[in-house]
Amino acid sequence: MAKNPLHTPLCDMLGIEFPIIAFTHCKDVVNAVVNAGGFAVLGEAMHTPDEIAADIKWIRSRVGDKPFGIDLVLPASVPPTGDLDELRKKIPESHWNFWLDMKKRHNIPDPRGQVALHQWGGLNQEIARKQLDVLLEERVPVICSGLGNPAFILKTAHERGIKVFGLVGKARQAKKEAEAGVDAIIAQGIDAAGHTGPVGTFSIVPECVAVAGDTPVIAAGGVTTGQHLAAALCLGAVGVWTGTLWLASRESDNDMIIKEKLIAATADDTVYSDCISGFPMRILKCTWTDEWAKDGAPKVLPAPYQMLLSSDYIQAANDHRRPDLMTEAAGQGVRFITAMKPARQIVFDMVAEALGVFEDLTGVAPE
C-alpha cells in the first residue's frame, strides 16, 4: 500500500487532514470546510476592524481549536489621493451617455439606497493596518496577504504564534517573500477568478517551487477538482488554494440566482473583460459585459474610472436581483461546478478524486 499522497507538509504545519484551502467570503463555508478536515480562509478586505473581530469570534465558536485563516488584501502600491467625486467628474460624457442608454433599453432600475462603492472610500495603509491589528490582537492562526508582501509584519505575527502566508503572481515575489520568512507561498495563476498575475497556474507553481527554497508552495488558480489537486502536488505544491469552487456551495451566502448561473456556466459563459473595473478579470457574462463587447461601445476606461461607471449597475443588479444583470467573478474552473453541494461533500469528493488519480497512476491503493 502506498503512502497517503494527500498527507503533505501543509497538513503537518496546520494540523489538518486534507491539503485543501477554501478561500471564501462566507463564514458558513469556513465552518464547514474546517470541520470537514480542510483549511479555510475568510476574505475580510472589505470589512471594518469591528466586523473582522466579530467574524473571528463567530468562527472560533464553531470550529474550536481547529485552525483557520483570515485574508486581507494588503496594498502593494497606492496612488496619490483622489476624491471619488472629483474622479467621477473626469468620466467622459460619452461614457455616461452609453450607460444611460443601456439603462433605458434594458429597463435597469436605480440602486436602492446609496451605492456601496461610494461609501467604501477605498483601502489605504491606515485602514489595512487597523485590520491587521485586529488579526494580531485576536491571534488568528494564519494571516494571509492577498496581494502585498507581508514581510513587515512577520516578526510581530510570529511572536504571537501566528503563521503568515503570501499570495504571489510572479516567481520573484515568491523568492522575496520566502527569503523574508513567510510560512507558505500561494502561487496564483491567471486561471483564477478576479484579478491575478499574468502567468498560468501550470507555469507559476513550479517556478515558485524552484525559488522558494524550503518554504512550502500552495497552488492557486483554476483548482476545482481532485485532478487539479493531484496535478498541483505533482508540480511540487503542498496543497491547493480554491475559490470559485465554493461560490455555489450550499453554505455559500451568494444569491441563489448567482449560484444557479455558476452551476449552469461553462467557459463560454464567462468572459475575460476589463469592463467592470478597468482591469481584466474573468466573470460571468451579463448585460453589462455584452453591451461593452458590442461594436460601437466606447473604449473601456482605466481604473478607477470604469469602476465608478459600473458601480450603479452592479448595485442595481444585486438590489433588484435581476438574473440578466447579475454577475460574479469566476475562474476558468467554473465548468466543473455542476451542483449545489454541501461544502463538506465538496471536500470529500475532491479527496476521493485525487486519491483515484494516484491509484490509477501507480496501480497501488494509497493508505
Place this chain on the structure above:
Amino acid sequence: MEQSVSDDRLPTRQGFDPTMAGKRAECDGGGPTAARYAVREDFAGRLTGEYIDHGDPPWRWYLMTDLDRKPDGYPWESVWCEAGNVFLIEK
C-alpha cells in the same frame, strides 16, 4: 532626515533614504477593488528616496516618479510603492 507626523490616527514617519534616491526600480503593485478582489498593477520608474513609514512595526512606502511603465490610462504621475514589492533595476 526624518520627520514624525502623528495625529489621532496611525502614526507615520516621513524620511529620505539617499541609497534609494534616483534608482530605477519596478514595483509589483496593486491593491483591492470594491469588487472584493485584488488588482495587480505593474509600475516602473525612478525612486525619489522619499519614504513614509506607517505604524509600528514600520510599514515602509517609497515614492516612485518618472513612470515609464504604468497601467494603461493610469491618471497620476507618481505612485507610492510598498518596500517589499520594490525591485531595483539598478543597484
